[in-house]
Amino acid sequence: MTGTRRIGEWIYGGYAWVVGGLLVLLFGSLIALLGLPRGRRLARFATRLIFRLVRMPLSAKGIDGLPPPPHILVVNHTSFLDGLVLSALLPCHPGYAFIVRQQYRSQIVLWPLLKGIGTIVLRHSVPGHKTANVEILVAALARGNNIVVFPEGGFVPEPGLRPFHSGTFRAAVQARVPIAVAGLDGVREALRPGTWWPRRRAIHLEIGLTIVPSSDDPAAVPELAAAAHRAMLAITKEGDASNLQTGLPVREQHLP
Secondary structure, three states: OOHHHHHHHHHHHHHHHHHHHHHHHHHHHHHHHHOOOHHHHHHHHHHHHHHHHOOOOEEEEOHHHOOOOOOEEEEOOOOOOHHHHHHHHOOOOOOEEEEEEOOOHHHHHHHHHHHHOOOEEEOOOOOOHHHHHHHHHHHHHHOOOEEEEOOOOOOOOOOOEOOEEOHHHHHHHHHOOOEEEEEEEOHHHHOOOOOOOOOOOOEEEEEEEEEOOOOOOHHHHHHHHHHHHHHHHOOOOOOEOOOOOOOOOEEOOOOO
16 A cells, blocks of 8 residues: 555544544434434435545445344344444334343443434343343334344454354244345445445445244244355355354354
8 A cells, every 4th residue: 555545544444434533423412312213314314424524435235125123134243333324224113123242340330322213222241141132133023113233232343244142033033024034235335344444435225035934933043044045145245154164154152
């Protein structure tokens, strides 16, 4: 990379942080005050405005193919920007509830904002938290909520679709709701894991297949997870990083 190009990227990154930070501060408090459903509409407007001002083109394909509520939307996880991108591109009515794990005391600062967009908070590292988290999701689905989940859990610097955690699919089977599969492209390049300096990249969301659980039998969970993994591989450009020689791409761990 030439010196001139490096300087340009540093200038752009600084500009993106200033714009994003100011708008999050401005709209974050309003979203917290408004609550649902207006909070989601404002969050969609704010995130779209951020990406427009930092000149990151957003596009989506297949939004009209999303199933009616309630359902679970599973998306590949590539960057800290994923949530902002989904807020900007997904319909705000009836909208989607994101899920977060309660891990750090510092998260309390964000609770008013997260509550304003209907975020579901899951338990973490307490006895019985796996079963309790599935029950939290099932209850939210029973209330008619759509839920968006990153079934890989976290993300890593290396590209590739990793194995899925099982909790999301246990909730779908128990609640008998469909799984809609989606893929993000370009977000990893816009803000790479392990760095905090954004780059100007085009970002695309594609909605793929909708998969309906074959039964409410827990034995259907691995089959459902494997089908979702295959469907997501077909619409992402990251390749398969499940690293499984045998068996299905599903892990019996905490949600998501």
